Amino acid sequence: MQDNQTKSNKDTNKITPRTLSGFKDRLPKEAMAKSKLLSIVSKVFENFGFMPIETPHLEYADILIKQGSDEIQKELYKFKDHGNRDVALRFDQTVPLARFISQHRNKIDLPFKRYAIGNVFRGERAQKGRYREFTQCDFDFIGSSSIACDAEIIQVIYESMIALGIEEFTIWLNNRKILNGICKYFGILKDNDISNILRIIDKIEKIGENEVIEELSKMIDKNSVKKMLEIASIKQNGDSTEFFNEISYLKDWNNDLKTGIEEIESVYEILSNLQMDRDTYRVNFSIARGLGYYTGVVYETTLNTQRGLGSVCSGGRYDNLARSFSSENISGVGASIGIDRLLSSMETNSKRQTSARVLIICMNKNHFSYAYKIAETFRRSEIPTEVYPEINKIKKQFSYANSKGHEFVVVIGDDELQTNEITLKNMTSGMQMKGLSTLKAIQLLKE
Amino acid sequence: MQDNQTKSNKDTNKITPRTLSGFKDRLPKEAMAKSKLLSIVSKVFENFGFMPIETPHLEYADILIKQGSDEIQKELYKFKDHGNRDVALRFDQTVPLARFISQHRNKIDLPFKRYAIGNVFRGERAQKGRYREFTQCDFDFIGSSSIACDAEIIQVIYESMIALGIEEFTIWLNNRKILNGICKYFGILKDNDISNILRIIDKIEKIGENEVIEELSKMIDKNSVKKMLEIASIKQNGDSTEFFNEISYLKDWNNDLKTGIEEIESVYEILSNLQMDRDTYRVNFSIARGLGYYTGVVYETTLNTQRGLGSVCSGGRYDNLARSFSSENISGVGASIGIDRLLSSMETNSKRQTSARVLIICMNKNHFSYAYKIAETFRRSEIPTEVYPEINKIKKQFSYANSKGHEFVVVIGDDELQTNEITLKNMTSGMQMKGLSTLKAIQLLKE
Incomplete structure (x- = not known):
C-alpha cells in the first residue's frame, strides 16, 4: 500500500515532482x-x-x-x-x-x-x-x-x-x-x-x-x-x-x-x-x-x-x-x-529567457576551443555570451537561440577557424555578416 | 514555574534575545x-x-x-x-x-x-x-x-x-x-x-x-x-x-x-x-x-x-x-x-560600517530641509549619503561618523544656510573646507 504522504507513479516507482500548496518555484x-x-x-x-x-x-x-x-x-x-x-x-x-x-x-x-x-x-x-x-x-x-x-x-x-x-x-x-x-x-x-x-x-x-x-x-x-x-x-x-x-x-x-x-x-x-x-x-x-x-x-x-x-x-x-x-x-x-x-x-514583454546576448554555435568538435576563446573575449568586453556545448544540426542550435531569445548568433565553421574570423547573425533583423574579426564584432555588439 | 524552553530574565519578564545553536546573525x-x-x-x-x-x-x-x-x-x-x-x-x-x-x-x-x-x-x-x-x-x-x-x-x-x-x-x-x-x-x-x-x-x-x-x-x-x-x-x-x-x-x-x-x-x-x-x-x-x-x-x-x-x-x-x-x-x-x-x-580591513560615504549633520532643526536637499543632490550624483536625523552636540554627531566610518562630514549651520554653501570635512585627513557650493563639493567627492 502506498503511504498517503508519498505520491508515486505506481508503474515506475517514481515520486511525482510537486511543490507544497502556497509555495512556488520561479523559472x-x-x-x-x-x-x-x-x-x-x-x-x-x-x-x-x-x-x-x-x-x-x-x-x-x-x-x-x-x-x-x-x-x-x-x-x-x-x-x-x-x-x-x-x-x-x-x-x-x-x-x-x-x-x-x-x-x-x-x-x-x-x-x-x-x-x-x-x-x-x-x-x-x-x-x-x-x-x-x-x-x-x-x-x-x-x-x-x-x-x-x-x-x-x-x-x-x-x-x-x-x-x-x-x-x-x-x-x-x-x-x-x-x-x-x-x-x-x-x-x-x-x-x-x-x-x-x-x-x-x-x-x-x-x-x-x-x-x-x-x-x-x-x-x-x-x-x-x-x-x-x-x-x-x-x-x-x-x-x-x-x-x-x-x-x-x-x-x-x-x-x-x-x-x-x-x-x-x-x-x-x-x-x-x-x-x-x-x-x-x-x-x-x-x-x-x-x-x-x-x-x-x-x-x-x-x-x-x-x-x-x-x-x-x-x-x-x-x-x-x-x-x-x-x-x-x-x-x-x-x-x-x-x-x-x-x-x-509588471508586464514581462521580453521573450528573453537568458542573460546571454550571444550564442556561439560550432559545426564540429574541433571548433570548441576557438569558440570558447571568442566567448571569453566577448565576456571580458561585458557581452554575456553562451557557447552551445554540443555538435548538433544547425537548425536545432538556431532554434535553441530562438526560444531562449539570444540577440545574436555567432557561427563557427572550418572557414572561420582558418581565417580567424566569425560569422554574426542578428536574430531580430535576420541579417548575417561574414568575415568579421572578433574586435569588429564586439564593436557591432556594443553599438 | 518557568517553561524549560523559554528563557526569560526573571525580574523583568523579558525574553533573553538569542539565536539557535548553529545559526547566526550577520551584522x-x-x-x-x-x-x-x-x-x-x-x-x-x-x-x-x-x-x-x-x-x-x-x-x-x-x-x-x-x-x-x-x-x-x-x-x-x-x-x-x-x-x-x-x-x-x-x-x-x-x-x-x-x-x-x-x-x-x-x-x-x-x-x-x-x-x-x-x-x-x-x-x-x-x-x-x-x-x-x-x-x-x-x-x-x-x-x-x-x-x-x-x-x-x-x-x-x-x-x-x-x-x-x-x-x-x-x-x-x-x-x-x-x-x-x-x-x-x-x-x-x-x-x-x-x-x-x-x-x-x-x-x-x-x-x-x-x-x-x-x-x-x-x-x-x-x-x-x-x-x-x-x-x-x-x-x-x-x-x-x-x-x-x-x-x-x-x-x-x-x-x-x-x-x-x-x-x-x-x-x-x-x-x-x-x-x-x-x-x-x-x-x-x-x-x-x-x-x-x-x-x-x-x-x-x-x-x-x-x-x-x-x-x-x-x-x-x-x-x-x-x-x-x-x-x-x-x-x-x-x-x-x-x-x-x-x-x-577574507580579511576585513575596512572599518566602514556604512554604505554612505558622507554624513550630513545639522546644528538646528531648521536646517533639515536644506540638509535633505543636499543629500538628495549627492545621491543623484551616486555619492551615497546619510543625514544625521537629530539635533545633537556636534561632538556626538562626529563620533557617530567616526564609528560608522563615513569618509566625509558635511556641517550645516546658519552661515551655510544663508550663503547656500556647505562645510566639508575629510575624516581621514581632518582637513576642513568652508564655503563650498554643492557642485564643488560633488567634484571633490568624485576625485
Whole structure:
C-alpha cells in the first residue's frame, strides 16, 4: 500500500515532482526579473546609508510567539528540532530585528539604519495570489524619534519606485495620532476601543461605507458615526498648503490631532524642498494599517493604474520596538516593499529567457576551443555570451537561440577557424555578416 | 514555574534575545561583504548565460528523503505542517533542482544553465565554523554530456575567483572514471567496494597516509595497496603536456582509465586556448569528492595560502540527475561556491560600517530641509549619503561618523544656510573646507 504522504507513479516507482500548496518555484525569466528588482532596491537603500543585516530563517519559537498576534500564532510553522527545542520559521523580519537589536545592542550605534531582504513563512489559508513563503524587503530607521526619519522613509519609497521604473504611484500618509484624536473627539478613549474602530475604518475600501457605518453604530451614536466617517475620509487632493489650511481647525479639537497634523506638516516641510513630484505623496486619514504596533506616521503605496493590487509598500513609526527583550525604549520607523506583489504587477514583454546576448554555435568538435576563446573575449568586453556545448544540426542550435531569445548568433565553421574570423547573425533583423574579426564584432555588439 | 524552553530574565519578564545553536546573525559589515560577494558571482554566472531559478525552502519530505543519503536523513529538519503534511527544509539545492527540472520539463529547453543562491539547513552536530543554516551558490549545466560543459564549469570557477579578488587558488581536477579504472586494475570491481575505497582515499589529507594504508589493507593485499596509493597520489606539478605524457601509460591499463584521462585532456584542450593562468588548474588523482552521485570529472578549489580551509568550490559531473522523478536520463555538471567559507577567509580591513560615504549633520532643526536637499543632490550624483536625523552636540554627531566610518562630514549651520554653501570635512585627513557650493563639493567627492 502506498503511504498517503508519498505520491508515486505506481508503474515506475517514481515520486511525482510537486511543490507544497502556497509555495512556488520561479523559472529563469521570473527569477531574473525578481533578482533585478531586488538589486535595484538594495542600491537605493545603500544610497541612503541603510545597511543589510542577516538573521536566520529559524528562531526559538518563544522569540517569535511573544510579539506576534493570535492570528500569527496560528499561522506559525512551529516544530521540535533535533535537540527537542521548540523552533519556528520567521513570519516577518521585524520581530527578528527586535531580537537582533537587543542581542547585539553593545555593537550597534544608534541611530541604526538597516535593510533586510528575506523570505518569511505564514501558514495562511491558501488563496489566489497569496503565498505561504514570500519575500520581504524591509528598511528601518531605528533609535531616533526625529520626524526627519519619517520623511526619509517616504523619500526612500519614492526613490525605490522611480528606480524600479514605476511612474504612476501614490504614497498615502496618515498618523496614528490623528486617528486617535478623531476617536477621542467622539468619546472613544480606551486603547482597545480605538483599535477596534480603526480596524473597522481600515476595511472601508474592502467592505464599503454602509457596512462600516453599521459596524461603527454598535460603538458610537449614529449621528456621530456619520460625522466621524466624514473626518476619517478626509484626503488631500490638491496642493498641500491649501489642504493643511483647510484642516487646520482640527488642531483645536485636541492635542492628539494637533501633534498628528503638525508631524505630517514637518514631514512635508522637508519633502517639499526636494525634487520629488509632489503629486506622489498625499495625506489620507483613512489609512490605519492593520498591525497593532504603529504609533505615529503610517504609509501605504498604491499603483495608480492598479489600485486593486493593494499596497506595494507599507510601514510606519513604532515605539518600543524591543519591549519583549529589553527595557530600553527604542523607537523606529520603517517600511517594507512587497516585491512579489510588485513583480506580479509588471508586464514581462521580453521573450528573453537568458542573460546571454550571444550564442556561439560550432559545426564540429574541433571548433570548441576557438569558440570558447571568442566567448571569453566577448565576456571580458561585458557581452554575456553562451557557447552551445554540443555538435548538433544547425537548425536545432538556431532554434535553441530562438526560444531562449539570444540577440545574436555567432557561427563557427572550418572557414572561420582558418581565417580567424566569425560569422554574426542578428536574430531580430535576420541579417548575417561574414568575415568579421572578433574586435569588429564586439564593436557591432556594443553599438 | 518557568517553561524549560523559554528563557526569560526573571525580574523583568523579558525574553533573553538569542539565536539557535548553529545559526547566526550577520551584522552590517559582514552582511554587506557577503552581499557584495554574491552580487559578484551572480554577475559572473550571468556573463556565461547561467540564469537564476528559485525554489521554496520548504518541500514535501518525500521529495528530499528519497535522494538523500542516510546521513542526510538524520540531519533533515522534518515536521508536520498545518495540513498534517510531512514537510522538510531543503538540505541542498541539487535535489530541489532535480524536482524542478522534472516538474517543469515542458517549459525547459535543454541544455539548461541555471544558478541558485540560497540557504540550506542541516541539523549537524554543532562544530566550530560549521553552521546548521548556510548559503550555497550552485551553478549547473544540465542536459548535455559534452565535455565542453565540464571545461566551462572550470572556467566559471576561475572567473569567479578572479572577480572575487582571489589570486592564489588552485582548481584540482580528477575524473571518477580514473578512480574506477585504478580500482579495477587492482581487482576491485564491485561499485560498493569502489565507493568504500574512494571514501578511504578521500580522507588521506585528513587522517594521513599510514592510516589509509591500514584501512585499505583490509580490502586489498599489502603490496598492491602501496602501488595503488602511489597511483592515487599522482598530481600534476608542472606543465600539462609533460604531465599527460608521463601518465599516458595508464591509458593501457583499462578503458576506464583511458576514457577518464582523455576526457581531462579534452578539457585542457579547450582551457589552454584561453587567457586563464595555467597554474591555477591541475590534475590530482586523490580528489574523490564524498558524495556518491558523481560519475565523471570532479573539482575542488583550494586557496593556496589557506589549504586548511578546505575546498571553497567543489562539484562534478553526474548522470541521471532526476532519476527519482522521471525516467528521462538527464546528465549534468556543476559546482557550488561555499560563500560562507570564502567570506571567513577574507580579511576585513575596512572599518566602514556604512554604505554612505558622507554624513550630513545639522546644528538646528531648521536646517533639515536644506540638509535633505543636499543629500538628495549627492545621491543623484551616486555619492551615497546619510543625514544625521537629530539635533545633537556636534561632538556626538562626529563620533557617530567616526564609528560608522563615513569618509566625509558635511556641517550645516546658519552661515551655510544663508550663503547656500556647505562645510566639508575629510575624516581621514581632518582637513576642513568652508564655503563650498554643492557642485564643488560633488567634484571633490568624485576625485
